[in-house]
Amino acid sequence: MSTRGELTREKILDAAKDLVMSKGFAGTSIDDVLKQTSVTKGAFFHHFKGKADLARQLVERYALNDLNMFKTMAADAEAATSDPLAQMLHFLKAFEKYICNSQDPSPGCMYAVYTYESMQFDASVRDFIADTLRQWTSIYVRKYQEVIDAYPPKLEVTARQLAELTVAIVEGGLILQRAYGDTSVTCRQSEQLRNYLFLLFGEPKSK
Amino acid sequence: MSTRGELTREKILDAAKDLVMSKGFAGTSIDDVLKQTSVTKGAFFHHFKGKADLARQLVERYALNDLNMFKTMAADAEAATSDPLAQMLHFLKAFEKYICNSQDPSPGCMYAVYTYESMQFDASVRDFIADTLRQWTSIYVRKYQEVIDAYPPKLEVTARQLAELTVAIVEGGLILQRAYGDTSVTCRQSEQLRNYLFLLFGEPKSK
DNA sequence: TTGAACAGACCGACTAGTTGGTATGTTTGC
DNA sequence: GCAAACATACCAACTAGTCGGTCTGTTCAA
Numbered sequence: 001m002s003t004r005g006e007l008t009r010e011k012i013l014d015a016a017k018d019l020v021m022s023k024g025f026a027g028t029s030i031d032d033v034l035k036q037t038s039v040t041k042g043a044f045f046h047h048f049k050g051k052a053d054l055a056r057q058l059v060e061r062y063a064l065n066d067l068n069m070f071k072t073m074a075a076d077a078e079a080a081t082s083d084p085l086a087q088m089l090h091f092l093k094a095f096e097k098y099i100c101n102s103q104d105p106s107p108g109c110m111y112a113v114y115t116y117e118s119m120q121f122d123a124s125v126r127d128f129i130a131d132t133l134r135q136w137t138s139i140y141v142r143k144y145q146e147v148i149d150a151y152p153p154k155l156e157v158t159a160r161q162l163a164e165l166t167v168a169i170v171e172g173g174l175i176l177q178r179a180y181g182d183t184s185v186t187c188r189q190s191e192q193l194r195n196y197l198f199l200l201f202g203e204p205k206s207k
Numbered sequence: 208m209s210t211r212g213e214l215t216r217e218k219i220l221d222a223a224k225d226l227v228m229s230k231g232f233a234g235t236s237i238d239d240v241l242k243q244t245s246v247t248k249g250a251f252f253h254h255f256k257g258k259a260d261l262a263r264q265l266v267e268r269y270a271l272n273d274l275n276m277f278k279t280m281a282a283d284a285e286a287a288t289s290d291p292l293a294q295m296l297h298f299l300k301a302f303e304k305y306i307c308n309s310q311d312p313s314p315g316c317m318y319a320v321y322t323y324e325s326m327q328f329d330a331s332v333r334d335f336i337a338d339t340l341r342q343w344t345s346i347y348v349r350k351y352q353e354v355i356d357a358y359p360p361k362l363e364v365t366a367r368q369l370a371e372l373t374v375a376i377v378e379g380g381l382i383l384q385r386a387y388g389d390t391s392v393t394c395r396q397s398e399q400l401r402n403y404l405f406l407l408f409g410e411p412k413s414k
Numbered sequence: 415t416t417g418a419a420c421a422g423a424c425c426g427a428c429t430a431g432t433t434g435g436t437a438t439g440t441t442t443g444c
Numbered sequence: 445g446c447a448a449a450c451a452t453a454c455c456a457a458c459t460a461g462t463c464g465g466t467c468t469g470t471t472c473a474a
Binding site: 022023024025026027106108111112113115116117118119120129130133134154155157161162164165167168169170171172173175176178179180181185188189191192195196198199200 | 233316322376385388395
Protein backbone atom coordinates (compact mmCIF):
# COMPACT_ATOMS: atom_id res chain seq x y z
CA MET A 1 0.00 0.00 0.00
CA SER A 2 2.75 2.47 0.86
CA THR A 3 4.38 2.66 -2.53
CA ARG A 4 6.80 5.46 -3.25
CA GLY A 5 4.06 7.55 -4.83
CA GLU A 6 1.70 7.04 -1.96
CA LEU A 7 4.42 8.28 0.38
CA THR A 8 4.89 11.62 -1.38
CA ARG A 9 1.15 12.07 -1.62
CA GLU A 10 0.90 11.61 2.14
CA LYS A 11 3.85 13.93 2.70
CA ILE A 12 2.12 16.63 0.67
CA LEU A 13 -1.17 16.16 2.53
CA ASP A 14 0.59 16.27 5.91
CA ALA A 15 2.36 19.52 5.13
CA ALA A 16 -0.74 21.02 3.54
CA LYS A 17 -2.75 20.21 6.65
CA ASP A 18 -0.31 22.06 8.91
CA LEU A 19 -0.10 25.05 6.60
CA VAL A 20 -3.88 25.28 6.06
CA MET A 21 -4.41 25.01 9.81
CA SER A 22 -2.17 27.99 10.48
CA LYS A 23 -2.75 30.23 7.44
CA GLY A 24 -6.06 29.06 6.03
CA PHE A 25 -6.55 27.47 2.64
CA ALA A 26 -6.40 30.55 0.44
CA GLY A 27 -3.43 31.74 2.46
CA THR A 28 -1.51 28.60 1.62
CA SER A 29 0.04 28.54 -1.82
CA ILE A 30 1.10 25.40 -3.62
CA ASP A 31 4.64 26.78 -3.58
CA ASP A 32 4.40 26.95 0.23
CA VAL A 33 3.61 23.25 0.30
CA LEU A 34 6.41 22.45 -2.13
CA LYS A 35 8.93 24.44 -0.08
CA GLN A 36 7.89 22.63 3.09
CA THR A 37 8.07 19.18 1.54
CA SER A 38 10.91 19.57 -0.98
CA VAL A 39 8.52 18.09 -3.51
CA THR A 40 8.64 19.53 -7.00
CA LYS A 41 5.82 21.07 -8.93
CA GLY A 42 5.74 18.19 -11.34
CA ALA A 43 5.34 15.70 -8.55
CA PHE A 44 2.58 17.74 -6.98
CA PHE A 45 0.53 17.95 -10.14
CA HIS A 46 1.15 14.29 -10.77
CA HIS A 47 -0.75 13.49 -7.57
CA PHE A 48 -3.29 16.32 -7.55
CA LYS A 49 -5.33 17.70 -10.42
CA GLY A 50 -5.04 21.17 -8.94
CA LYS A 51 -5.48 23.16 -5.79
CA ALA A 52 -9.18 22.37 -5.62
CA ASP A 53 -8.32 18.68 -5.76
CA LEU A 54 -5.88 19.19 -2.89
CA ALA A 55 -8.68 20.82 -0.91
CA ARG A 56 -10.96 17.87 -1.52
CA GLN A 57 -8.41 15.16 -0.76
CA LEU A 58 -7.30 17.07 2.33
CA VAL A 59 -10.73 17.32 3.87
CA GLU A 60 -11.69 13.79 2.84
CA ARG A 61 -8.64 12.32 4.54
CA TYR A 62 -9.29 14.50 7.58
CA ALA A 63 -12.90 13.34 7.78
CA LEU A 64 -11.82 9.72 7.52
CA ASN A 65 -9.25 10.00 10.31
CA ASP A 66 -11.66 12.04 12.37
CA LEU A 67 -14.57 9.64 12.12
CA ASN A 68 -12.26 6.69 12.75
CA MET A 69 -10.96 8.21 15.97
CA PHE A 70 -14.48 9.09 16.91
CA LYS A 71 -15.71 5.56 16.31
CA THR A 72 -12.78 4.04 18.17
CA MET A 73 -13.54 6.18 21.21
CA ALA A 74 -17.23 5.33 20.94
CA ALA A 75 -16.47 1.60 20.68
CA ASP A 76 -14.12 1.94 23.65
CA ALA A 77 -16.87 3.47 25.70
CA GLU A 78 -19.35 0.80 24.64
CA ALA A 79 -16.88 -1.90 25.63
CA ALA A 80 -16.37 -0.35 29.05
CA THR A 81 -20.04 -0.25 30.03
CA SER A 82 -23.48 -1.00 28.69
CA ASP A 83 -25.12 1.96 30.32
CA PRO A 84 -25.69 4.71 27.74
CA LEU A 85 -25.07 7.58 30.16
CA ALA A 86 -21.89 6.01 31.50
CA GLN A 87 -20.81 5.47 27.89
CA MET A 88 -21.34 9.11 27.05
CA LEU A 89 -19.36 10.29 30.07
CA HIS A 90 -16.62 7.76 29.34
CA PHE A 91 -16.45 9.04 25.79
CA LEU A 92 -16.25 12.67 26.85
CA LYS A 93 -13.48 11.93 29.34
CA ALA A 94 -11.51 10.07 26.68
CA PHE A 95 -11.94 13.03 24.37
CA GLU A 96 -10.75 15.45 27.04
CA LYS A 97 -7.70 13.30 27.67
CA TYR A 98 -6.92 13.26 23.97
CA ILE A 99 -7.24 17.02 23.54
CA CYS A 100 -5.31 17.92 26.69
CA ASN A 101 -2.46 15.53 25.96
CA SER A 102 -2.08 16.81 22.43
CA GLN A 103 1.23 18.64 22.21
CA ASP A 104 -0.10 20.80 19.38
CA PRO A 105 -0.25 24.32 20.87
CA SER A 106 -2.91 25.58 18.47
CA PRO A 107 -4.98 22.68 17.23
CA GLY A 108 -8.17 23.24 15.39
CA CYS A 109 -10.84 21.74 13.26
CA MET A 110 -10.45 21.51 9.51
CA TYR A 111 -14.22 21.79 9.08
CA ALA A 112 -14.11 25.15 10.80
CA VAL A 113 -11.37 26.38 8.47
CA TYR A 114 -13.34 25.32 5.41
CA THR A 115 -16.59 26.68 6.81
CA TYR A 116 -15.13 30.13 7.32
CA GLU A 117 -13.66 30.13 3.81
CA SER A 118 -16.64 28.34 2.36
CA MET A 119 -17.04 30.45 -0.76
CA GLN A 120 -13.58 29.41 -1.92
CA PHE A 121 -14.78 25.88 -2.46
CA ASP A 122 -17.31 24.47 -4.84
CA ALA A 123 -20.68 23.31 -3.60
CA SER A 124 -19.69 19.64 -3.49
CA VAL A 125 -16.94 20.32 -0.95
CA ARG A 126 -19.30 22.45 1.11
CA ASP A 127 -21.88 19.67 0.98
CA PHE A 128 -19.25 17.15 2.02
CA ILE A 129 -18.43 19.22 5.10
CA ALA A 130 -22.08 19.62 6.02
CA ASP A 131 -22.69 15.89 5.49
CA THR A 132 -19.70 14.88 7.60
CA LEU A 133 -20.72 17.23 10.37
CA ARG A 134 -24.24 15.86 10.17
CA GLN A 135 -22.93 12.30 10.28
CA TRP A 136 -20.91 13.27 13.32
CA THR A 137 -23.90 14.74 15.14
CA SER A 138 -26.20 11.88 14.14
CA ILE A 139 -24.00 9.42 16.02
CA TYR A 140 -24.34 11.65 19.06
CA VAL A 141 -28.09 11.87 18.47
CA ARG A 142 -28.46 8.10 18.67
CA LYS A 143 -26.42 7.92 21.85
CA TYR A 144 -28.23 10.77 23.51
CA GLN A 145 -31.58 9.24 22.57
CA GLU A 146 -30.58 6.08 24.43
CA VAL A 147 -29.64 8.22 27.43
CA ILE A 148 -32.91 10.12 27.34
CA ASP A 149 -34.85 6.86 27.06
CA ALA A 150 -33.05 5.34 30.05
CA TYR A 151 -32.83 8.45 32.21
CA PRO A 152 -35.81 10.81 32.26
CA PRO A 153 -34.22 14.27 31.92
CA LYS A 154 -34.97 16.95 34.50
CA LEU A 155 -35.79 19.33 31.65
CA GLU A 156 -37.33 18.70 28.28
CA VAL A 157 -34.48 18.25 25.83
CA THR A 158 -34.15 16.51 22.49
CA ALA A 159 -31.26 14.27 21.54
CA ARG A 160 -30.58 16.59 18.62
CA GLN A 161 -30.19 19.61 20.86
CA LEU A 162 -27.68 17.79 23.03
CA ALA A 163 -25.81 16.42 20.01
CA GLU A 164 -25.48 19.84 18.42
CA LEU A 165 -24.46 21.33 21.73
CA THR A 166 -21.72 18.75 22.06
CA VAL A 167 -20.28 19.55 18.65
CA ALA A 168 -20.68 23.29 19.14
CA ILE A 169 -18.88 23.25 22.50
CA VAL A 170 -15.91 21.50 20.95
CA GLU A 171 -15.78 23.79 17.93
CA GLY A 172 -16.13 26.88 20.07
CA GLY A 173 -13.60 25.61 22.58
CA LEU A 174 -11.04 25.11 19.83
CA ILE A 175 -11.46 28.70 18.65
CA LEU A 176 -10.91 30.09 22.13
CA GLN A 177 -8.02 27.70 22.65
CA ARG A 178 -6.33 28.93 19.47
CA ALA A 179 -7.00 32.58 20.18
CA TYR A 180 -5.76 32.39 23.76
CA GLY A 181 -2.95 29.94 23.09
CA ASP A 182 -4.27 28.05 26.09
CA THR A 183 -4.33 24.31 25.53
CA SER A 184 -6.76 23.53 28.33
CA VAL A 185 -9.77 25.55 27.20
CA THR A 186 -11.56 22.85 25.22
CA CYS A 187 -11.12 20.38 28.07
CA ARG A 188 -12.79 22.76 30.48
CA GLN A 189 -15.71 23.25 28.10
CA SER A 190 -16.17 19.51 27.87
CA GLU A 191 -16.21 19.30 31.67
CA GLN A 192 -19.01 21.82 31.72
CA LEU A 193 -20.94 19.69 29.28
CA ARG A 194 -20.52 16.74 31.63
CA ASN A 195 -21.81 18.95 34.43
CA TYR A 196 -24.88 19.74 32.38
CA LEU A 197 -25.47 16.06 31.63
CA PHE A 198 -25.12 15.23 35.32
CA LEU A 199 -27.69 17.85 36.26
CA LEU A 200 -30.00 16.66 33.50
CA PHE A 201 -29.74 12.91 34.00
CA GLY A 202 -28.08 12.36 37.37
CA GLU A 203 -25.41 9.79 38.15
CA PRO A 204 -25.24 6.72 35.88
CA LYS A 205 -26.88 3.74 37.57
CA SER A 206 -24.14 1.26 36.70
CA LYS A 207 -20.45 1.93 36.25
CA MET B 208 -18.00 63.01 11.18
CA SER B 209 -19.30 61.58 7.93
CA THR B 210 -17.15 63.52 5.51
CA ARG B 211 -16.89 62.29 1.95
CA GLY B 212 -13.67 60.44 2.74
CA GLU B 213 -15.11 58.83 5.81
CA LEU B 214 -17.97 57.55 3.68
CA THR B 215 -15.75 55.72 1.20
CA ARG B 216 -13.67 54.33 4.03
CA GLU B 217 -16.83 52.89 5.57
CA LYS B 218 -17.98 51.60 2.19
CA ILE B 219 -14.67 49.78 1.77
CA LEU B 220 -14.83 48.30 5.27
CA ASP B 221 -18.44 47.18 4.76
CA ALA B 222 -17.64 45.38 1.53
CA ALA B 223 -14.44 43.92 2.95
CA LYS B 224 -16.35 42.56 5.93
CA ASP B 225 -18.82 40.72 3.71
CA LEU B 226 -16.09 39.35 1.47
CA VAL B 227 -13.84 38.28 4.33
CA MET B 228 -16.77 36.59 6.02
CA SER B 229 -17.49 34.48 2.97
CA LYS B 230 -14.03 33.85 1.50
CA GLY B 231 -11.66 34.47 4.37
CA PHE B 232 -9.08 37.23 4.52
CA ALA B 233 -6.39 35.73 2.31
CA GLY B 234 -9.11 34.67 -0.12
CA THR B 235 -10.24 38.27 -0.48
CA SER B 236 -8.12 40.41 -2.77
CA ILE B 237 -8.01 44.17 -2.74
CA ASP B 238 -9.28 44.08 -6.31
CA ASP B 239 -12.31 42.12 -5.08
CA VAL B 240 -13.09 44.92 -2.66
CA LEU B 241 -12.58 47.56 -5.34
CA LYS B 242 -14.86 45.74 -7.78
CA GLN B 243 -17.57 45.43 -5.14
CA THR B 244 -17.41 49.09 -4.13
CA SER B 245 -16.50 50.80 -7.43
CA VAL B 246 -13.70 52.47 -5.51
CA THR B 247 -10.42 52.94 -7.29
CA LYS B 248 -7.05 51.71 -6.18
CA GLY B 249 -5.86 55.23 -5.49
CA ALA B 250 -8.79 55.84 -3.17
CA PHE B 251 -8.19 52.56 -1.40
CA PHE B 252 -4.53 53.25 -0.73
CA HIS B 253 -5.41 56.77 0.32
CA HIS B 254 -7.40 55.34 3.21
CA PHE B 255 -5.40 52.20 3.97
CA LYS B 256 -1.66 51.78 4.14
CA GLY B 257 -1.98 48.28 2.73
CA LYS B 258 -3.82 45.03 3.12
CA ALA B 259 -2.46 44.51 6.64
CA ASP B 260 -3.84 47.90 7.60
CA LEU B 261 -7.22 46.89 6.18
CA ALA B 262 -7.08 43.78 8.34
CA ARG B 263 -6.39 45.83 11.44
CA GLN B 264 -9.02 48.50 10.79
CA LEU B 265 -11.55 45.82 9.88
CA VAL B 266 -11.16 43.88 13.09
CA GLU B 267 -10.89 47.00 15.21
CA ARG B 268 -14.15 48.38 13.85
CA TYR B 269 -15.76 44.97 14.28
CA ALA B 270 -14.60 44.76 17.89
CA LEU B 271 -15.94 48.24 18.57
CA ASN B 272 -19.39 47.48 17.12
CA ASP B 273 -19.41 44.13 18.79
CA LEU B 274 -18.57 45.38 22.25
CA ASN B 275 -21.02 48.25 21.86
CA MET B 276 -23.87 45.88 21.01
CA PHE B 277 -22.77 43.65 23.83
CA LYS B 278 -22.75 46.53 26.32
CA THR B 279 -26.10 47.81 25.10
CA MET B 280 -27.65 44.40 25.66
CA ALA B 281 -25.99 44.16 29.06
CA ALA B 282 -27.23 47.63 30.05
CA ASP B 283 -30.69 46.67 28.80
CA ALA B 284 -30.65 43.62 31.01
CA GLU B 285 -29.44 45.62 33.99
CA ALA B 286 -32.20 48.15 33.45
CA ALA B 287 -34.84 45.41 33.36
CA THR B 288 -33.92 43.81 36.66
CA SER B 289 -31.45 44.05 39.46
CA ASP B 290 -31.16 40.32 40.00
CA PRO B 291 -27.91 39.04 38.42
CA LEU B 292 -29.38 35.71 37.31
CA ALA B 293 -32.44 37.35 35.78
CA GLN B 294 -30.09 39.78 34.05
CA MET B 295 -28.07 36.96 32.57
CA LEU B 296 -31.16 35.16 31.27
CA HIS B 297 -32.56 38.42 29.94
CA PHE B 298 -29.30 39.06 28.15
CA LEU B 299 -29.19 35.58 26.62
CA LYS B 300 -32.77 35.86 25.38
CA ALA B 301 -32.02 39.23 23.79
CA PHE B 302 -29.00 37.69 22.11
CA GLU B 303 -31.07 34.79 20.80
CA LYS B 304 -33.63 37.19 19.41
CA TYR B 305 -30.91 39.18 17.69
CA ILE B 306 -29.29 36.11 16.09
CA CYS B 307 -32.56 34.49 15.03
CA ASN B 308 -33.98 37.65 13.51
CA SER B 309 -30.81 38.35 11.57
CA GLN B 310 -31.60 37.93 7.90
CA ASP B 311 -27.98 37.05 7.18
CA PRO B 312 -28.11 33.40 6.06
CA SER B 313 -24.55 32.61 7.05
CA PRO B 314 -23.38 34.95 9.76
CA GLY B 315 -20.21 34.37 11.62
CA CYS B 316 -17.64 35.82 13.93
CA MET B 317 -14.76 37.86 12.58
CA TYR B 318 -12.56 36.72 15.47
CA ALA B 319 -13.07 33.13 14.33
CA VAL B 320 -12.03 34.00 10.78
CA TYR B 321 -8.87 35.70 11.99
CA THR B 322 -8.13 32.95 14.49
CA TYR B 323 -8.23 30.27 11.82
CA GLU B 324 -5.97 32.32 9.54
CA SER B 325 -3.89 33.60 12.43
CA MET B 326 -0.48 33.18 10.85
CA GLN B 327 -1.43 35.63 8.09
CA PHE B 328 -1.48 38.45 10.58
CA ASP B 329 1.26 39.97 12.63
CA ALA B 330 1.46 39.35 16.34
CA SER B 331 -0.16 42.66 17.26
CA VAL B 332 -3.36 41.75 15.42
CA ARG B 333 -3.37 38.31 17.01
CA ASP B 334 -2.89 39.92 20.41
CA PHE B 335 -5.71 42.33 19.70
CA ILE B 336 -8.06 39.44 18.96
CA ALA B 337 -7.01 37.59 22.10
CA ASP B 338 -7.38 40.77 24.19
CA THR B 339 -10.82 41.55 22.79
CA LEU B 340 -11.98 38.00 23.36
CA ARG B 341 -10.60 38.19 26.89
CA GLN B 342 -12.34 41.51 27.46
CA TRP B 343 -15.53 39.92 26.22
CA THR B 344 -15.25 36.98 28.56
CA SER B 345 -14.20 39.12 31.51
CA ILE B 346 -17.50 41.00 31.37
CA TYR B 347 -19.24 37.63 31.53
CA VAL B 348 -16.95 36.60 34.39
CA ARG B 349 -18.05 39.54 36.48
CA LYS B 350 -21.70 38.87 35.79
CA TYR B 351 -21.43 35.15 36.51
CA GLN B 352 -19.55 35.89 39.72
CA GLU B 353 -22.49 37.97 40.90
CA VAL B 354 -24.80 35.09 40.02
CA ILE B 355 -22.65 32.57 41.87
CA ASP B 356 -22.48 34.85 44.90
CA ALA B 357 -26.25 35.28 44.99
CA TYR B 358 -27.25 31.75 44.03
CA PRO B 359 -25.21 28.87 45.45
CA PRO B 360 -24.65 26.60 42.42
CA LYS B 361 -25.66 22.95 42.59
CA LEU B 362 -22.21 22.01 41.34
CA GLU B 363 -18.87 23.64 41.90
CA VAL B 364 -18.26 25.98 38.98
CA THR B 365 -16.16 29.07 38.53
CA ALA B 366 -17.35 32.25 36.85
CA ARG B 367 -14.52 31.86 34.37
CA GLN B 368 -15.69 28.40 33.30
CA LEU B 369 -19.20 29.67 32.68
CA ALA B 370 -17.94 32.75 30.85
CA GLU B 371 -15.74 30.72 28.53
CA LEU B 372 -18.56 28.24 27.98
CA THR B 373 -20.86 31.06 26.97
CA VAL B 374 -18.43 32.39 24.39
CA ALA B 375 -17.56 28.90 23.14
CA ILE B 376 -21.20 27.93 22.66
CA VAL B 377 -21.80 31.00 20.52
CA GLU B 378 -18.65 30.52 18.46
CA GLY B 379 -19.37 26.83 17.95
CA GLY B 380 -23.01 27.49 17.20
CA LEU B 381 -22.04 29.92 14.46
CA ILE B 382 -19.81 27.35 12.81
CA LEU B 383 -22.57 24.73 12.76
CA GLN B 384 -25.03 27.35 11.59
CA ARG B 385 -22.81 28.29 8.65
CA ALA B 386 -21.99 24.70 7.76
CA TYR B 387 -25.61 23.56 7.87
CA GLY B 388 -27.06 26.74 6.44
CA ASP B 389 -29.54 26.56 9.31
CA THR B 390 -30.14 29.95 10.91
CA SER B 391 -31.60 28.60 14.12
CA VAL B 392 -28.66 26.54 15.39
CA THR B 393 -26.98 29.19 17.54
CA CYS B 394 -30.31 30.07 19.15
CA ARG B 395 -30.85 26.48 20.17
CA GLN B 396 -27.38 26.31 21.69
CA SER B 397 -28.07 29.41 23.72
CA GLU B 398 -31.28 27.83 24.99
CA GLN B 399 -29.28 24.86 26.19
CA LEU B 400 -26.97 27.21 28.05
CA ARG B 401 -30.00 28.71 29.77
CA ASN B 402 -31.10 25.19 30.64
CA TYR B 403 -27.72 24.58 32.25
CA LEU B 404 -27.91 27.82 34.20
CA PHE B 405 -31.41 26.93 35.39
CA LEU B 406 -30.23 23.53 36.63
CA LEU B 407 -27.21 25.12 38.28
CA PHE B 408 -28.86 28.10 39.93
CA GLY B 409 -32.61 27.50 39.79
CA GLU B 410 -35.25 30.09 38.98
CA PRO B 411 -34.34 33.76 39.57
CA LYS B 412 -35.89 34.99 42.83
CA SER B 413 -37.17 38.27 41.39
CA LYS B 414 -38.31 39.04 37.89
C1' DT C 415 18.96 -13.91 -19.63
C1' DT C 416 18.25 -10.26 -21.85
C1' DG C 417 16.46 -6.28 -23.79
C1' DA C 418 12.42 -3.99 -25.82
C1' DA C 419 8.10 -2.02 -24.33
C1' DC C 420 5.77 0.14 -21.08
C1' DA C 421 4.15 2.75 -16.89
C1' DG C 422 4.27 5.33 -12.85
C1' DA C 423 6.82 8.86 -10.50
C1' DC C 424 9.09 12.88 -10.94
C1' DC C 425 11.62 17.15 -12.76
C1' DG C 426 11.87 22.20 -13.53
C1' DA C 427 11.55 25.83 -16.97
C1' DC C 428 7.84 28.32 -18.71
C1' DT C 429 3.36 31.07 -19.11
C1' DA C 430 -0.67 33.79 -18.47
C1' DG C 431 -2.95 35.95 -15.20
C1' DT C 432 -3.35 37.97 -10.46
C1' DT C 433 -1.46 39.99 -6.48
C1' DG C 434 -0.27 43.91 -3.39
C1' DG C 435 1.70 48.09 -3.90
C1' DT C 436 3.57 52.66 -6.10
C1' DA C 437 4.13 56.84 -8.80
C1' DT C 438 2.09 60.58 -10.70
C1' DG C 439 -1.42 63.30 -12.00
C1' DT C 440 -6.37 65.26 -11.44
C1' DT C 441 -10.51 66.68 -9.07
C1' DT C 442 -13.16 68.59 -5.32
C1' DG C 443 -14.72 71.36 -1.40
C1' DC C 444 -13.59 74.82 1.70
C1' DG D 445 -4.95 78.18 -3.25
C1' DC D 446 -4.49 74.20 -0.92
C1' DA D 447 -5.00 69.88 1.09
C1' DA D 448 -7.77 65.95 1.20
C1' DA D 449 -9.81 62.73 -1.93
C1' DC D 450 -9.58 60.34 -5.85
C1' DA D 451 -8.06 58.40 -10.60
C1' DT D 452 -4.98 55.91 -13.79
C1' DA D 453 -1.12 53.69 -15.41
C1' DC D 454 2.13 50.91 -14.09
C1' DC D 455 5.41 47.37 -11.77
C1' DA D 456 7.71 43.40 -9.68
C1' DA D 457 6.60 39.37 -7.30
C1' DC D 458 3.81 35.69 -6.92
C1' DT D 459 0.04 32.57 -8.41
C1' DA D 460 -1.86 28.19 -10.28
C1' DG D 461 -1.14 25.42 -13.81
C1' DT D 462 1.35 23.35 -18.24
C1' DC D 463 4.43 20.68 -20.78
C1' DG D 464 8.19 18.17 -22.78
C1' DG D 465 11.27 15.39 -20.99
C1' DT D 466 13.82 11.99 -17.53
C1' DC D 467 14.50 8.45 -14.26
C1' DT D 468 13.39 3.97 -12.36
C1' DG D 469 11.27 -0.17 -11.99
C1' DT D 470 8.30 -4.01 -14.02
C1' DT D 471 6.59 -7.09 -17.57
C1' DC D 472 7.21 -10.35 -21.00
C1' DA D 473 8.59 -12.45 -25.29
C1' DA D 474 12.66 -14.37 -27.58
